[in-house]
Amino acid sequence: MSTLMALIVVLAILMTIVGGETGIRSFFSVLINTILLILVAMLISWGINIAILILIFIPLKLVTIIFLGTHDYTVAKNSFYSAFLICLIVSAFIWGCQYFAQAAGLGPEAGELLVGLSQMPGLDYPMIAVAVAIFSTLGAIAEAAVAMSSGLLEIKKHNPNISEEELMSSGNAIGTDVLGTAMNTILFGMFGSFLALFLWYFRLHYTIGEVLNEKLFVNEALIIMYSLIGVILTVPLSSFMLSRGMSKKGLKNESRKSDHN
Template sequence: MNVLVVLTTILFILMVLVGGKKGARSFIALFLNFGVLFLTILEMTDPKANPIILTLVACVIISCINLFYINKVNNKTITAFISSIITTAILLLFIVIVTETMMIQGFGEEEIEEISIYSLTIGIDFVKIATSMIIMSTIGAIIDIAISITSPMREAFYHHPSISRKELFTFGLSIGKDILGTSTNTLFFAFFGSYLALLIWFKDLSYSVGEIVNSKIFSAELITILCAGIGVALVIPIASWITATYLVKIKEKM
């Protein structure tokens, strides 16, 4: 416990030193996001609740916290919020189809021993749970990319107010191209970092490459990373177009 307190204190000090008041708000936002996720998980245990709807509501709240609470309400956060919600809605349709087709819901055979003492008749649709898990895993990356594009686009527009919508859109795409590779690689390495023990376990069990790839646990996590990558790729043109259209319209009304 003392280690957690020390690390949390160090993180808070560094975030305040680097980010000032915005850094302090970012630190508080971590706990707010945790609270939203915790309450969402508690509500999911109710068989009458729809996990997907709960997840979408949680994503909207998390987006508001990460965008409006940290960066306040302005042009860049409004367009980033709209872009994130649209991208999540589009991605949701794809995720539902993939989850039902690939049948990645539930537990893998490697987990049978751990769950054997529990009752499996809990009345929860694990297809919806799997869909919710993937959505939750993608929303953070989508919000991050959205604000990373809308913020420099707003700065470029304020410094060059005569810029056209097409030029501003192209500027946003160029930014997206620069961060697309690093963002997808971050998701990829996060997967292998968090599941390194699982991969070592597969090696100890003498799994072949085919058995690893077809393992439900591995497939579910890899599909999550791929869906997050698709969300990152989608939000780039969406955020660029929405921001360019929004800023140009504001200029035309002035």
């Protein structure tokens, strides 16, 4: 058994022990998302329109991440709606930023690896960069949406008579904690994945201007900014959608149904 397979087995066992049924579903969510990413890469290499693939696979990945990783249908539904809307907004923002950044393609660091190979394989590198950025932000947006919806739903269950304004206020308080943890996770993830590259820049005496114009660094920094913006937008939208969806009118209808039963 290889090291990767051993780690996958350990991950499956731990997620089953800790999360039970939800942990098992979350594990399969990770596997399905991995398969979807491989499928996207294959379809892009076959020449399928990248914009169409983005529109198709955004909802597919969100459904896999949210509905398989959440046991409560109300939380999953509200999380999906808010995450999908935020993804569409962020996708438009990403497309504009990538157009002006002009950071798509291969950097000079990959020169030695590609000696003798064609660097013009007939692929749309700018759209590939857009796809990579969008799919990189999906996880952070979905995680923030689920965290917001779960917290607000628990507040509503324990205090059914809470007003919409109070629920929105509670959502803002929860959002502060969600933003703090999400931003730290994203930033430390970037630092951990780029530590070797940062050391390379330092040892080769790169100037600040050279670092800021490196394609690898610019693309990674842009993805971090997209993820942070997506999380920031997710907090108020999730609060608004859940508070509207569980308004007093909806609670009265539910109480009437329970009285009839």
